[in-house]
Amino acid sequence: MALDGGVRQAFERVLDPADVISNPVKCRAYECDGLTGYRVVPELVLLPRDAAQVAAAVRVCAEHRVPFVARGAGTGLSGGALPVADGVVISLARLKRVLEVDPVNRRAVVEPGVTNLEITAAAAPHGLYYAPDPSSQQVCTIGGNVAENSGGAHCLKYGFTTNHVLSFEVVLPDGSVVTLGTDTGEQAGPDLRGVFLGSEGTLGITTKIVVRLLRTPESVRTLLADFPSVAAAGDVVSDIVAAGIVPAAVEMMDTLAIEAAEEAVHAGYTVGVPAALVVELDGPVEECDVQFEQVKEICDRHGCTRLHIAGSPEERAAIWRGRKAAFAAVGRISPDYFVQDGVVPRTRLAEVLGRIADMGADAGIRVANVFHAGDGNLHPLVLYSAAAGETERAEKLSGQIAELCVELGGSLSGEHGIGTDKACSMPKMFSRDDLAVMARVRSAFDPQGICNPGKVLPTPRLCGERPGKYKPHPLEEAGVIERL
Amino acid sequence: MTTPAGSADTNLPQTGPSAYDDRRPPERELLDDCVHCGFCLPTCPTYQLWGEEMDSPRGRIYLMDLAQKGEIGLEGPFTEHIDQCLGCMACVTACPSGVQYDRLLESVRPQIERNVERTPSDRLFRNAIFALFPYKRRLRAAALPGAFYQRLRRVPAVAKLAEKLPGRLAAMESLLPPVSVREAFARLPTYTPAVGERRARVALLSGCVQDVFFHRVNEATVRVLAAEGCDVLVPAEQQCCGALELHSGREESALVRARREIAVFEKLDVDHVVTNVAGCGSSMKEYGHLLSDDPEWAERAAAFSARVRDVHEVLADLGPRAPRHPFRGRVAYHDACHLGHAQKVRAQPRAVLRSIPDLQLVDLPEAELCCGSAGIYNMVMPDAAAELGARKAANVRSVAPDVIVTANPGCLLQIGKHLGTTDGAADGGPIPLLHPMQLLDASIRGVPVPRS
Numbered sequence: 001m002a003l004d005g006g007v008r009q010a011f012e013r014v015l016d017p018a019d020v021i022s023n024p025v026k027c028r029a030y031e032c033d034g035l036t037g038y039r040v041v042p043e044l045v046l047l048p049r050d051a052a053q054v055a056a057a058v059r060v061c062a063e064h065r066v067p068f069v070a071r072g073a074g075t076g077l078s079g080g081a082l083p084v085a086d087g088v089v090i091s092l093a094r095l096k097r098v099l100e101v102d103p104v105n106r107r108a109v110v111e112p113g114v115t116n117l118e119i120t121a122a123a124a125p126h127g128l129y130y131a132p133d134p135s136s137q138q139v140c141t142i143g144g145n146v147a148e149n150s151g152g153a154h155c156l157k158y159g160f161t162t163n164h165v166l167s168f169e170v171v172l173p174d175g176s177v178v179t180l181g182t183d184t185g186e187q188a189g190p191d192l193r194g195v196f197l198g199s200e201g202t203l204g205i206t207t208k209i210v211v212r213l214l215r216t217p218e219s220v221r222t223l224l225a226d227f228p229s230v231a232a233a234g235d236v237v238s239d240i241v242a243a244g245i246v247p248a249a250v251e252m253m254d255t256l257a258i259e260a261a262e263e264a265v266h267a268g269y270t271v272g273v274p275a276a277l278v279v280e281l282d283g284p285v286e287e288c289d290v291q292f293e294q295v296k297e298i299c300d301r302h303g304c305t306r307l308h309i310a311g312s313p314e315e316r317a318a319i320w321r322g323r324k325a326a327f328a329a330v331g332r333i334s335p336d337y338f339v340q341d342g343v344v345p346r347t348r349l350a351e352v353l354g355r356i357a358d359m360g361a362d363a364g365i366r367v368a369n370v371f372h373a374g375d376g377n378l379h380p381l382v383l384y385s386a387a388a389g390e391t392e393r394a395e396k397l398s399g400q401i402a403e404l405c406v407e408l409g410g411s412l413s414g415e416h417g418i419g420t421d422k423a424c425s426m427p428k429m430f431s432r433d434d435l436a437v438m439a440r441v442r443s444a445f446d447p448q449g450i451c452n453p454g455k456v457l458p459t460p461r462l463c464g465e466r467p468g469k470y471k472p473h474p475l476e477e478a479g480v481i482e483r484l
Numbered sequence: 485m486t487t488p489a490g491s492a493d494t495n496l497p498q499t500g501p502s503a504y505d506d507r508r509p510p511e512r513e514l515l516d517d518c519v520h521c522g523f524c525l526p527t528c529p530t531y532q533l534w535g536e537e538m539d540s541p542r543g544r545i546y547l548m549d550l551a552q553k554g555e556i557g558l559e560g561p562f563t564e565h566i567d568q569c570l571g572c573m574a575c576v577t578a579c580p581s582g583v584q585y586d587r588l589l590e591s592v593r594p595q596i597e598r599n600v601e602r603t604p605s606d607r608l609f610r611n612a613i614f615a616l617f618p619y620k621r622r623l624r625a626a627a628l629p630g631a632f633y634q635r636l637r638r639v640p641a642v643a644k645l646a647e648k649l650p651g652r653l654a655a656m657e658s659l660l661p662p663v664s665v666r667e668a669f670a671r672l673p674t675y676t677p678a679v680g681e682r683r684a685r686v687a688l689l690s691g692c693v694q695d696v697f698f699h700r701v702n703e704a705t706v707r708v709l710a711a712e713g714c715d716v717l718v719p720a721e722q723q724c725c726g727a728l729e730l731h732s733g734r735e736e737s738a739l740v741r742a743r744r745e746i747a748v749f750e751k752l753d754v755d756h757v758v759t760n761v762a763g764c765g766s767s768m769k770e771y772g773h774l775l776s777d778d779p780e781w782a783e784r785a786a787a788f789s790a791r792v793r794d795v796h797e798v799l800a801d802l803g804p805r806a807p808r809h810p811f812r813g814r815v816a817y818h819d820a821c822h823l824g825h826a827q828k829v830r831a832q833p834r835a836v837l838r839s840i841p842d843l844q845l846v847d848l849p850e851a852e853l854c855c856g857s858a859g860i861y862n863m864v865m866p867d868a869a870a871e872l873g874a875r876k877a878a879n880v881r882s883v884a885p886d887v888i889v890t891a892n893p894g895c896l897l898q899i900g901k902h903l904g905t906t907d908g909a910a911d912g913g914p915i916p917l918l919h920p921m922q923l924l925d926a927s928i929r930g931v932p933v934p935r936s
Binding site for chain 2 (some may be wrong): 029033045047140
């Protein structure tokens with residue numbers, strides 16, 4: 001069932017008709033986000049220019065029961081912005097104004113299409129910055145960060161998006177506009193801001209977001225250390241934390257990831273070493289200096305083979321460029337790959353890495369590891385070649401890794417979200433009752449079930465078959481068989 | 485269950501014959517390099533302007549892939565969105581996966597030119613551009629004071645167009661300022677000996693637009709190269725390098741020009757073929773690739789391309805020798821896309837400028853964003869180009885430079901147009917817009933910095 005022309009006209013009445021894209025070729029550019037394995041061509045793509053137009057478009061959706069999916073920069077890795085067949089995509093790419101930077105109260109008011117890094121750029125003249133820093137921060141939007149409760153390398157010390165977003169204006173699935181949270185961060189009554197944050201676009205669309213800004217640290221010290229084994233690097237992480245140090249970030253990369261990143265950005269990583277750690281400390285100069293010495297000493301104790309200390313902001317930026325480009329750079333060493341995202345307790349890091357290595361060896365599939373070691377958030381990259389027919393084996397291995405994380409007392413997802421990708425794994429982590437409660441919360445916001453349907457919570461249809469437009473079987477078309 | 489974040493190829497089957505003809509279609513491996521991560525979006529000028537996926541590098545590659553798989557044709561949206569690309573290659577710089585968007589664009593644009601019928605007015609306008617620009621004599625005539633419009637109107641195609649496309653013609657006119665008769669007809673000496681001990685022997689591409697509208701830049705370049713110890717040859721029989729045609733998909737005529745330039749320059753016993761124009765340099769460095777399947781020319785083209793250098797590369801390698809006079813002022817350097825993104829020459833122009841004592845080099849905000857000039861883009865897409873030009877001008881003003889320098893005539897014209905004459909330098913006049921060679925030439929000679 002396609003949308004009827006009346007619905008399209010209704011959208012064209014509330015938006016500029018040029019901002020309603022219906023050409024099927026153009027719509028195909030929106031058929032997937034950063035997870036290209038799932039594709040659904042939307043019926044229409046809407047490009048509203050302000051919050052009022054977003055609300056008006058959602059009202060049309062509600063009135064005609066048209067499913068809608070919000071999309072920011074389309075960088076998500078769990079298929080959270082996968083369109084719905086016969087539905088519309090509402091792109092927030094044009095809502096990209098920084099409305100206010102308030103240095104005294106240390107907050108900024110921005111539209112959802114502003115990128116994470118643009119917030120920091122706007123705050124920088126005041127000596128302030130926005131702390132959560134997903135690796136895709138130069139392109140991912142704050143609206144998407146709110147939807148996914150995005151993390152980033154520095155979340156070890158500073159927390160996730162939820163710790164840095166005070167309030168937001170939301171268009172609910174019926175088209176009404178509400179504000180959740182307060183600008184001071186204090187709230188009486190149930191924490192609806194907390195419910196919405198991380199709901200992966202299933203409860204509504206943010207149109208204005210108030211974020212907390214932090215003072216740019218007085219001092220930042222960054223080192224890159226090579227280790228003879230992944231286990232040794234893992235022990236360093238444990239020892240740093242045990243010493244009472246809270247680093248701004250502790251990132252680990254293994255041989256394959258280092259090779260890819262170095263090839264992409266020539267950041268000074270040592271190609272060929274089994275593991276490298278990026279450790280960053282920030283804060284007052286004196287504290288930073290003392291703790292930096294402690295970290296160096298811990299590295300040495302665990303057989304560090306090379307210690308590179310960033311001597312300038314440029315060198316520091318180069319180290320981070322290498323780390324942050326690592327996902328995409330893996331495209332250089334493998335034709336295809338899955339990006340996995342799971343969490344284990346920090347104490348089980350070495351164990352989980354050992355088991356991943358064994359599982360990879362058994363499957364004959366290479367696994368590169370790039371991860372936020374400080375908080376146990378793993379990003380195994382499962383490398384394969386579709387052309388060589390490895391897809392199925394790799395997909396199975398990737399799923400097993402996520403479930404291994406749950407088995408070890410961790411989580412299915414650290415920061416990429418459940419989306420389309422892991423909805424069917426949710427029962428591995430949550431009981432039937434848990435899921436039923438989640439579904440009831442969702443329907444309280446969205447009784448018609450039109451807001452990013454099919455994501456996060458498992459549904460029989462989703463988990464039984466790939467989503468997509470209904471296509472009649474050739475025999476069905478020929479009248480030989482019929483569906484009952 | 486997990487799914488691939490891998491190549492654009494993933495799971496999409498070939499559903500029909502490729503929409504491309506078999507002359508250099510985009511290579512499958514190059515399309516597969518894109519992992520759809522989106523890191524290119526913030527640096528893409530058209531995505532910045534319109535926020536539409538189809539007008540981002542990621543979206544365009546997606547369309548290229550769909551066309552290759554036979555799912556879409558070349559007419560309609562495909563051509564529309566490829567046409568709207570400026571070809572600035574900022575995405576090539578931004579891409580962590582090493583996607584060669586430059587190669588992809590270079591292969592699909594000729595596909596469009598060969599296989600898609602343009603509207604009559606669009607075709608006429610494009611033909612008019614390519615009947616004018618690559619020819620020094622026609623450009624000279626057009627550039628004389630007051631002569632441009634009359635001259636252009638005499639071309640029947642243009643006369644017909646004038647009413648249909650006022651925006652495009654106005655854009656074209658405003659980008660071609662009249663020049664003096666002396667400058668339009670001046671010729672560079674065919675041989676200029678090195679001053680003092682010779683350090684290199686080079687041949688200079690004088691260019692077409694460059695030589696007519698910016699002859700003074702060529703003169704400054706020859707003087708600087710000579711002062712820094714280079715014998716400079718300027719072969720008289722050289723013509724247009726074909727960059728404008730190449731970047732617009734007119735591959736055949738561009739390759740005719742490429743072969744002619746190779747034939748002219750390969751005879752010369754020089755260390756480098758030098759250009760002071762970003763667009764020309766990037767296309768001449770590509771000759772080797774473009775002619776790689778031409779048995780007669782492949783080797784000659786590769787040898788030619790290997791010798792091509794931007795003038796800043798040559799000077800940075802040689803290191804400063806001629807004494808410089810100080811320049812006390814703020815100089816904003818604008819990276820021309822075809823120098824910074826396409827040739828990855830960013831450090832050398834800055835190093836060359838820093839060799840001038842007391843000069844304070846300042847960076848522009850949004851430096852990676854194209855100014856909107858982009859070859860013929862500001863003539864065929866005047867509205868988008870104007871928005872980008874205004875944005876670049878605002879960024880220039882924000883750093884309050886005393887002089888702005890850039891190494892491409894298109895950028896000079898575009899930025900000049902959008903800065904206007906009212907936005908002043910400290911002394912109240914317009915901010916001088918120069919090629920770095922003009923500034924360096926003034927410093928070496930100890931003469932005042934020119935105003936234009």
